[in-house]
Amino acid sequence: EDQVTQSPEALRLQEGESSSLNCSYTVSGLRGLFWYRQDPGKGPEFLFTLYSAGEEKEKERLKATLTKKESFLHITAPKPEDSATYLCAVQLLSGAGSYQLTFGKGTKLSVIP
Amino acid sequence: NAGVMQNPRHLVRRRGQEARLRCSPMKGHSHVYWYRQLPEEGLKFMVYLQKENIIDESGMPKERFSAEFPKEGPSILRIQQVVRGDSAAYFCASSPQTGWTEAFFGQGTRLTVV
Numbered sequence: 001e002d003q004v005t006q007s008p009e010a011l012r013l014q015e016g017e018s019s020s021l022n023c024s025y026t027v028s029g030l031r032g033l034f035w036y037r038q039d040p041g042k043g044p045e046f047l048f049t050l051y052s053a054g055e056e057k058e059k060e061r062l063k064a065t066l067t068k069k070e071s072f073l074h075i076t077a078p079k080p081e082d083s084a085t086y087l088c089a090v091q092l093l094s095g096a097g098s099y100q101l102t103f104g105k106g107t108k109l110s111v112i113p
Numbered sequence: 114n115a116g117v118m119q120n121p122r123h124l125v126r127r128r129g130q131e132a133r134l135r136c137s138p139m140k141g142h143s144h145v146y147w148y149r150q151l152p153e154e155g156l157k158f159m160v161y162l163q164k165e166n167i168i169d170e171s172g173m174p175k176e177r178f179s180a181e182f183p184k185e186g187p188s189i190l191r192i193q194q195v196v197r198g199d200s201a202a203y204f205c206a207s208s209p210q211t212g213w214t215e216a217f218f219g220q221g222t223r224l225t226v227v
Contacts, residue, residue, distance in 0.1 A: 004155075034216070043117075043204050043218040044156070087156070099146070099169070099208075101216060103155040 003027075006088050006104035013111050016077045021107045023088030024070040031098060033071050035064050036087040038106070044087055047073075078111045085109070117142075117207050117219035118187075125225045126195045134190040134222045138207030145188040146216070147173075147180060150202040162188055195226045 003026045013019055025033065032051050036044035048057045050066040057064050061082065063074045073086055085108045089101040118137040126132050138145050147159040158172040162182035170180065177195075182188040192199055204221045 036218075041223075043119075043220045046215050046217060049215060089156075099144075099161055100158040100172075101146075101148075101156070101206075102158070103148075105153075105155040 004088055004090055004102050004104040006086075006107050008107060009105070010108045011110070013075075013078055013109065015079060015111055015113050018074070018076045018078070020075070021073040021086055021109070022070060023073070023104055025088075025090050026069075027090050027092055027102075029093035030090060031093045032091040033066055034089040034091065034101060035071070035073055036089065038085045038087055047086075075109070078109075080111045080113050083109055083111045117205055117217055119203075119205050119219035119222050121222060122220060123223050123225070125227060127227055128196060129194050132192040132195050132199070132224055134192075134203050134205075134224070135187040136190070136205030136207075136219060137187040138205075139217055142207035142209050144208045145182050146206045146208070147188075147190050148204045148206065148218075150204060150221075152201070156204065159190075192224075195224070197226050200224055200226045 005024050007022045032049050034049050035047040037047055038044045048064040053068045055066050061076045065072045085106040087106045089103040092098055117139055120135050143164050145162045148156045149159055150156045160173045160180045161169040165184050177193045179191045202221045202223050204218050206216045206218045208216055
């Protein structure tokens with residue numbers, strides 16, 4: 001069964017304290033791995049899509065990387081406004097998984113001033 | 114450039130009533146996906162629709178739930194005879210016709226069954 005596991009479930013950081021969020025996946029043929037940010041009471045906001053091992057993408061203080069088994073979302077010098085739940089999702093190469101996204105449960109990040 | 118629009122944002126229904134959730138995809142998008150997010154759970158796929166066609170409803174409960182995406186107008190997720198367990202946030206996403214590299218979500222409808 002295809003699985004997506006995110007860790008840690010929750011993370012508290014001091015402002016400026018860099019860290020990484022992990023997303024490990026067990027799927028039969030990965031087409032793409034997605035990162036989203038979700039604020040309380042809002043819909044998921046698209047951040048990145050990664051397609052192949054070794055790929056990296058950056059946006060402001062965020063950098064996403066991908067290996068064959070996991071993805072990391074690195075947060076450099078976070079600010080309180082980075083506080084949110086970060087969701088990871090996978091899209092498969094074929095079948096129903098080629099249009100469905102399978103989500104992890106998310107990592108709730110709190111950045112303390 | 115409006116994004117995916119969902120309404121209502123909040124919906125309260127008594128047990129046994131019907132709930133109708135609406136989703137207007139982004140301009141130029143003809144594929145719609147519904148997801149459900151239960152408290153403390155991840156987003157779960159429910160149904161995938163194209164205009165006038167249900168492509169995959171494998172994630173939708175067999176009873177009381179239905180979805181449509183008519184030729185004109187928004188996509189509708191309909192829940193008949195709601196129960197407390199239906200309380201959740203329901204999100205819609207849309208994608209363009211020729212496949213997608215980014216899936217954009219609406220702000221969701223939060224359904225509370227009392």
